[in-house]
Amino acid sequence: EVQLVESGGGLIQPGGSLRLSCAASGFTVSRTYMTWVRQAPGKGLEWVAVIYSGGNTDYADSVKGRFTISRDSLKNTLFLQMNSLRAEDTAMYYCARQIQNYGDYYFDYWGQGTLLTVSS
């Protein structure tokens, strides 16, 4: 059974750093695309970052240069290192598996989310 369990969220001051984790089971994270998606309170879904099966990464413009997505194959875990945090980064952060179907990609499994609050 596929499961994704996020952790690491919390209250952090502006300018601070935090690392989110997403422990996966039932599949191998290094063999698929893995993504972070966030949702600010009362707002819609916003794609944040993806790490491709080959290891390349891509980031939304809003977080590029501040966030780093990575994975640990031994722990089968996805990470999101977040630096220089801003109030506008406050959101629920979801990790999601992104699978391929005939050259197209969609999110078939999501974690339950971890909440980040950036405030002084």
Place this chain on the structure above:
Amino acid sequence: SYVLTQPPSVSVAPGKTARITCGDDNIGTKSVHWYQQKPGQAPVLVVYDDSDRPSGIPERFSGSNSGNTATLTISRVEAGDEADYYCQVWDPTSDHPNVFGTGTKVTVL
């Protein structure tokens, strides 16, 4: 990057049909995926590749895509269908390939 246009809200009576649109230039040339998100919960995939349903999703959920509009249709709406719905496409020609819709709140009257 860009976002896909959805109506902010759709209201429907129980037993009736709800239609949620997702608009973009030539979206018919892309595959559209739909997610349901109930309050306090993570999104759940309800339709992928325009019109396919994952296992466990009722046949009442269906999708179509043509021209500049993709549509998620919920037939015989139930109270439990009240949720936010998001469309998504994978667009490798864009600056960033993952694109979400603005989201639609479905209210069951």
